[in-house]
Amino acid sequence: MKIQRLIEEIPTIEQLKKSSFDIYHDFKCVFCKKKKEDFNHHVWSCRYNRKRMKQIISRTIKKFVSLLEEFNIMITNEQILTINNLDIFKQKFNTNNFNFIDLIKGIIPVQIYNLTLEILGTNQVNKAKEIGINLLQYVFKETKEHIWQPRCEELKKIEKIYGITKEDKKKPDSVFLKEK
Template identity: 30%
Template sequence: MYNHKKEFDWQTTLEFVKQSTYKILHKRNANKIEDDKCIRCGKNEIESWEHIWICEVNEFSIDEIVQEPIYRFEQQLKNCNQDEDINILRNYNIEFISILESPSIILRGKSKKWELIRGVYNEHFNSLSNKKEEKMLIKRLWMFVYDEIKNRLWIPRCEEIKRLEEKANIQKLDLRKKRESRRKFGGRQGRKNKK
């Protein structure tokens, strides 16, 4: 609905998948999820999609992760002797960061880096250049930054959640049991009421 200005490149965006937070699991009434609070920081904070990325337990901030990968990506290009790509990258790295820091039209009150976190490839990246090889390099940089966020924030968060759930004796099966039993019971109850 908000994409009337063609802010999103949906083809690239749909390559990415979202994961559940404790807020969602609690709302779904998952077994053994007693509340929607973040179990990592121990604060009285709801573990929403936003809290995952700004939680004080995170080793890195989003800003650190968004800015550092450009240098790492350049090093990767250098190691592969891709000098032409390095020159292209240097021509667009400031504009790339500027797009990420600019306000999102879709996610009100957030910058476009929050779109990237959600796996949304903004059309503004495609408009940086008309040349196919330059567009591809910009897309590769975007994916590199996305992977950095996933590897430095999301995966450590998931590993820590898994460790804390194991410590609390919560297994993946427990996260589904209550919902499945509610569905079965609700189905039988619904048939009884019809009779």
């Protein structure tokens, strides 16, 4: 799943259409039912998930601060304000700058790495890497639990309503059409 996130190939509706077009051709986002469900829309920026993403971002900031504090570093209010104001933690998703979606993909932006080194000390490269790895693992766990799993449960409900089985998904499109 981590590699799928990195290359933006998680099994969204748009990805499912590639292998089972006849089943999913009319499907949109499982929550808003209005837009194409691709990597950026549903999973991270669908209006249904905005509040959840805001909460995940807030918890991630707190986790980042707690990871720094684990190394007996006293974080000042000014440093916390700096962390809160990093572009990476803004909810606006922009393809021209690093943003929270990049953390979800497993990429640590240099602004987080540099700030970590600034707070810990420039000779603490290994600790900075450890914090980065732990932060990525935390983001992965949070988004899986609060965004991806509820989405998959909703898709299962929709598939059940339409009578779509695992066997249907394995059939070539032409066979599926003849049976339906």
